[in-house]
Amino acid sequence: MCLRRLLQSSQLQRAWRAAFLKHVQGRRPGARRWTHSGGGPYRAVIFDMGGVLLPSPGSVATEWEVQNHIPSGTIVKALISGGENGPWMKFMRAEITTEDFLQEFGRLCSEISKTSVPVDSFFSLLTSERVTKQFPVMTEAITQIRAKGLQTAVLSNNFYLPNGKSFLPLDRKQFDVVVESCLEGVCKPDPRIYKLCLERLGRQPSESIFLDDLGPNLKAAASLGIHTIKVHDLETAVKELETLLGFPLRMAVPNTRPVRKTMEIPKDALEKYLKDLLGTQPTGPLELLQFDHGQSNPTYYVKLANHQLVLRKKPPGTLLPSAHAVEREFRIMKALANAGVPVPKVLDLCEDSSVIGTPFYLMEYCPGLIYKDPSLPGLEPSQRRAIYTAMNRVLCKIHSVDLKAAGLEDYGKHGDYVARQVQTWIKQYRASETSTIPAMERLIEWLPLHLPRQQRTTVVHGDFRLDNLLFHPETAEVVAVLDWELSTLGDPLADVAYNCLAHYLPSGFPIQPGLSDCDLTELGIPTAEDYFRMYCLHMGIPPTENWNFYVAFSFFRIAAILQGVYKRSLTGQASSATAKQTGKLTEFMSNLAWDFAIKEGFRVFKEMPATKPLTRSLHTWCLLRTPGTRSYVTSTDSSPAYASKEALIFSPEGLPPRVRELYQRLKEFMERHVYPAEPELQRHQTSAERWTPSPLVEDLKEKAKAEGLWNLFLPLETDPEKKYGAGLTNMEYAHLCEVMGTSLYAPEIFNCSAPDTGNMELLVRYGTEEQKARWLIPLLEGKARSCFAMTEPQVASSDATNIESSIREEDGFYVISGHKWWITGGHGEVLFEQVRVPKENMVLGPGRGFEIAQGRLGPGRIHHCMRLIGCSERALALMKARVKSRVAFGKPLVEQGTVLADIALSRVEIEQARLLVLKAAHIMDVAGNKAAALDIAMIKMVAPSMASRVIDRAIQVFGAAGLSSNYPLAQFFTGARALRFADGPDEVHRAAVAKMELKHRS
């Protein structure tokens, strides 16, 4: 553990103890009684930035050096090196640019450490959001200082960022004066900069206190007569400042503030009510503070005589139906306390609105700690793990309450919780909708269609998260679960998923810091999945597969809640000052919810081969009768194979006459035009003109079109009226496609190449008439090419859920951002930077990609496999010719036993693969692409590796010539090899096949 962490953790432990003692003793240990306000002789407090308000560069460096294996202390030595003429100080005075600084600083660091030091990375960390968060203790102190009417200033040695702005990641509104060295060209400890600060404050040195962590800076201030505080430990420094100022800088009750104007309650009426309730004659006035959290039901700290209470009430104004039911909170807490769940002890429910304006209830004040930041800064990894485990356990406890024994059987409906919740939150959202949020609209459609089947009914908290738990100040024990407003009976998994939402939010998220950009292993915090497993293990239940649904639903629910808060903020009733920000956040949350809906969609899609493998009846095998023209060909039995749609045609001779004739013409075209053109086409491919269409290809395309050998790929099922294609079935096309596969150049010549075929089929199936006119027709005519851009360099793209590219709606456009590569049609790498696409270009509609994927991926994959059979046939043909003519060690190679074995093996493997390809194509024809998914996965697994082996054997017998460009073998090999991961790696298809095997063939 690095020093900074150690320091923070010991600080925190002191803070734990201090907070605890304060609660039990009513004051801070060792603190004096605060008798007056004002600040004595002091009128202004001046803060240094790094090391006082934010972590210092030195402390940031300590951690960074460990992570980057740089000798400890290198950065600090380089920072002070050269004194006021060193690069750091010059940079602070803006005498050198960032670039010059980094260069000089990097050189210095390398000299000091005798190793290359990546100072850019240090600089990025130093200026990153992760380390530029103001210490909360200082924020609180500044608030208190200003509340007493004193001035505050920040006096910082800082620098310009490469974007031209000065580096000051602070809320400037906290300060009356901001003095930045890079703007002034003067640095601390130069006395001029202190004088400047005092001048701007309009204060004498003796009226000011200056806090800094560096001795020389303090010395210079002191020499001017400013009172100084050295900050080496934040708590101690704040305490010293409190002593000098004479008033407290921390709130007496943690997480409270003076009651906000719009949230005031009639104190007299409350006091009278409490006197009656408690039977107390108070000696002092009633103390009232407001808790900062509790967006929904305003919550107050109340102190009367010795009684410390918490009051929770409905917000004022017109409320949404069924929301803010404080009566239910009171009931559940009472019942749960009896069932052994840690909750604050409830004392009284007052449903009479005339007392303070709304119904309310009272509970005992529980001293304890609330962790607002889920990364638990300052704790040890083992402490963090303990906190998360305790949270998990208490959730299990809530979900294990015996409803009957607790008298809670009628606390909510049994069953269909998620379905009801979805409808409730849709209604709540609609009731507070202010404008259309596209992701919300999609979710409103999607969620009801993907509801889980509820297995259990338990008490659910409804808002179970870390900052609704009060922990023991010194141990990882939950002393109370707070905020039961949304509790009911329901599906406990909804609580678990909701509990993990922070895992999916970034650490800088405004209303609730998250963990998505944190290293959980290093922090000792379980991942969401581990946390869920921990829960399942403890509850003794199996983990659910549709976890992402629950997360999507949870984010949807938050978005709906935020929308309610936002709407109320517009009418001035919101109980939190942050409510106004929530408008934007609703949209963010709904987009996040949609991301999880997509993930769940992918899971469902991956399960799709999950439609049962077909029964044997669809596999009508033809009987062997007469040998065909190819030596390996078998033809059909007495009834013509093509007479039945359900017959598998496994030789060209079995094809219907029209198709057989096409097949013959195709073969002749290949012989006459394509094979002879290969040397010229290959030359073009390696020439400087390779980025422009080959004139020869264009010429051959016209010839193929003229001969009706055009768009043969488009299946009859997609195009029943033969409007766009030749009207072949997938199985018929398989025989023709195999022929095209014998030359790498052929598919384009017949307008049958990937990815155009899949894209054309997609447009035929799902495109609007306008889209067809604009995109499909030019593609069908061979006048345009298309692409399929999915793979991204920065993520493992074989897992589609990793994809990072984004699409958002804006002013009638979709705006696309992302980085793609391996885009076939040049295998290009393309950056999409805020690309605006008119909305009408969306195919089928937002969120309907899975429907398209079903139609799009199957045919594309099987076409590759069909071509690979042809490719293997050609490799084998070349191999056979070669071994007959090539003589080694006195005899033709064909007489070598190993060569014979290789030929035999190749033949067998091609035959096996062909049968599987044909079977898959056949099932696509008779039962549809979706039903054929398993067979497509099988052939996608088999064909590329079969082809690689056959071609490899051919290359082997060719010797070095096999690798040369004199023969197509090396190119064939590369193509076949690439297809072992293009269109999904073998492993992914293997997993799908195995899953199916286990699921449906037991």
Ligand SMILES: Cc1cc2nc3c(=O)[nH]c(=O)nc-3n(C[C@H](O)[C@H](O)[C@H](O)COP(=O)(O)OP(=O)(O)OC[C@H]3O[C@@H](n4cnc5c(N)ncnc54)[C@H](O)[C@@H]3O)c2cc1C
């Ligand atoms: C010639 C060529 C053309 C291409 N054309 C296109 C195109 O037009 N459009 C497009 O979007 N992309 C295209 N691609 C990219 C191709 O689709 C991807 O390379 C492929 O999906 C794999 O993604 P990845 O490269 O990110 O590999 P990763 O996802 O990083 O995977 C790497 C390897 O990890 C292993 N692996 C992955 N998942 C599993 C698992 N579940 N179990 C075990 N092992 C696993 C596999 O061995 C896999 O090969 C093309 C690639 C090539 C070579």
